[in-house]
Amino acid sequence: MGATDADGTVLWIEGAPRDRLRAADGLNFAEGSVWNERDAGTNGIGTALAADHALQVFGAEHFSAGAQEWTCSAAPVRDPDDGAVLGAIDLTSHYTAAHPFALTCAVATAEAAEARLRDLMHERDARLRARFEERVGQARGACALATPSGRVIAAGGGWERAEPGERNGQAARGGQAEQSERYERVTVAPGGGELLLPSGARAFAEPLGHGEAFLLRACDGVRGARRPLLKLCLLGRDQGLVEAGGRPLTLTRRQTEILALLTARPAGMTSEQLAADLYGDDGQPGAARVQVHRLRRALGRWVDTDPYRLGAEVESDVARLQGLLDRGAAREAAERYAGPLLPRSEAPGVVRERERLEAWLRQAVMTADDPEARWAWVQTPSGDDDAPAWKRLLAELEFHDPRRSLAAARLRSLRAEQVVGG
Numbered sequence: 001m002g003a004t005d006a007d008g009t010v011l012w013i014e015g016a017p018r019d020r021l022r023a024a025d026g027l028n029f030a031e032g033s034v035w036n037e038r039d040a041g042t043n044g045i046g047t048a049l050a051a052d053h054a055l056q057v058f059g060a061e062h063f064s065a066g067a068q069e070w071t072c073s074a075a076p077v078r079d080p081d082d083g084a085v086l087g088a089i090d091l092t093s094h095y096t097a098a099h100p101f102a103l104t105c106a107v108a109t110a111e112a113a114e115a116r117l118r119d120l121m122h123e124r125d126a127r128l129r130a131r132f133e134e135r136v137g138q139a140r141g142a143c144a145l146a147t148p149s150g151r152v153i154a155a156g157g158g159w160e161r162a163e164p165g166e167r168n169g170q171a172a173r174g175g176q177a178e179q180s181e182r183y184e185r186v187t188v189a190p191g192g193g194e195l196l197l198p199s200g201a202r203a204f205a206e207p208l209g210h211g212e213a214f215l216l217r218a219c220d221g222v223r224g225a226r227r228p229l230l231k232l233c234l235l236g237r238d239q240g241l242v243e244a245g246g247r248p249l250t251l252t253r254r255q256t257e258i259l260a261l262l263t264a265r266p267a268g269m270t271s272e273q274l275a276a277d278l279y280g281d282d283g284q285p286g287a288a289r290v291q292v293h294r295l296r297r298a299l300g301r302w303v304d305t306d307p308y309r310l311g312a313e314v315e316s317d318v319a320r321l322q323g324l325l326d327r328g329a330a331r332e333a334a335e336r337y338a339g340p341l342l343p344r345s346e347a348p349g350v351v352r353e354r355e356r357l358e359a360w361l362r363q364a365v366m367t368a369d370d371p372e373a374r375w376a377w378v379q380t381p382s383g384d385d386d387a388p389a390w391k392r393l394l395a396e397l398e399f400h401d402p403r404r405s406l407a408a409a410r411l412r413s414l415r416a417e418q419v420v421g422g
Helices: 017-029 044-051 101-140 176-183 253-264 271-279 285-299 319-328 332-336 346-365 371-378 387-396 403-420
Strands: 002-005 010-013 053-057 070-078 085-094 142-146 152-157 193-196 202-208 213-218 229-233 241-244 247-251 302-306 306-309 313-316
Touching: 002 044, 017 085, 044 053, 044 070, 044 085, 053 101, 070 101, 085 101, 085 403, 101 152, 101 202, 101 213, 193 313, 202 247, 202 285, 202 313, 229 253, 229 319, 253 285, 253 306, 253 319, 253 346, 271 285, 271 346, 285 302, 313 319, 319 332, 319 346, 332 346, 332 371, 346 371, 346 387, 371 387, 371 403, 387 403
Parallel strands: 229 313
Antiparallel strands: 002 010, 002 085, 053 070, 070 085, 142 152, 142 213, 193 202, 202 213, 229 241, 241 247, 302 306
C-alpha cells in the first residue's frame, strides 16, 4: 500500500519487505517515484488522479510494459474543506495475487483519511469560533466569520443564507459541518479587502490573526454598516497613495506615516505610543495629537481618538503582501513586492515595520522550494543587491537558462563592489 501527493509522487509505502523489493525492482514502485499519467501513462495512481475517482488498472491495461504484471487499485483523497485532490491511496500487487476486494480496501482507506482530515477541520473551526465569534456579535449589520478558503463558519445580523443546491460545495456530514453549509462560500483575497458575495452584494473582509480567519461585513443594503473604504499603496513609495471612498487624497509624508502605523496596530495606539513611533524616545504626545488633528481634517471623522485607530475599512498593499506570506505564497508575494514600506521614512515605527516585513519576505523566499520565488525576489529593489540570493539562484538555474548569465554577471559585480568597499 502506498500514499502519493496530488502530482502522483509516492510519499510512503508499506508492505512485506520481499514484496516491496520486488515492486521496486520490477515496477519502480518506490518512495520518490512519480506515477502521474503525464510521466507514466495509464496506471492506477495517475489515472485515478486524472479521472478524480477510484479505479483499478489490471495487468495489460497499464501503458508501461514493465507494469503489466501488476494490478493497481487507487482512490483519490480530497480536502474536505474545498474538495481539492490532495493525493491518492494505492494498493498494488502482482496480478497473480489480485483480489476483488483490493479496490474496496483502497476506497475505504481514502475515506478514513478524509474523515480524519474532516475532524481536524472541525477542530480548527471550533478554535476559530472560540477566538473570534465575539467579534461577529459586536459588529453592526450583517456579518460573518470565514476561513481563508472562504467557508463561512459563523454568521450574525441576518447574513444571507445559501439557497438549496448552492451551498459551500461540500456535502454536509452532520454536526458542525451543517453550520457552514448554511452559507455560500466566498472568495477572499490574501489580506482581505473588498469582495463580491455570490448574491452580487458587496462586502469587506477584515483579516483576523495571521490570515487565520476573516471578519466579513456586508456593505450593501439597510442591514450593512456603511463605513468608507480607505485604500493605501505604501510599498516602494516615498509618499503613499491614499484613496478614501473612491476619492484620491493628497496627504503629507507624515500623514501617510501615521496611516501606516495605525494599519499595523488595528487595536489602536495611545498618543504616547504614536509619538514614540513617529519621533523616537524624545517624541512629545502633543506633537502627535497635532498631526492626528491635521489627518482628521483631511480624512474626515474616520480616525478615532481614544485610542487612535482607523474607523474605516482599510485595504492596503501591505496587508495583501502579508496575506500572501501567511498563505505561504512566497513567489506571488515577491512578484507583488513593489519595494520597502515608505522607503525614505525615518520614523522609528515605520522603520521597524519596514524591516520586519522585508525580513519576513526574504526568509520566505530563501526557504521556499521554488527558484522562481528567488528570481522574483532579485528583481525587486531590495533583492537586487542580495548576493546570497543571486548565488543560490545561479546554482539552481539550468545551464541553458538565459537568466543564468545575468545571475553570474550580477553576482560577479556584487563581489567586486564588496572588495572595493572592504
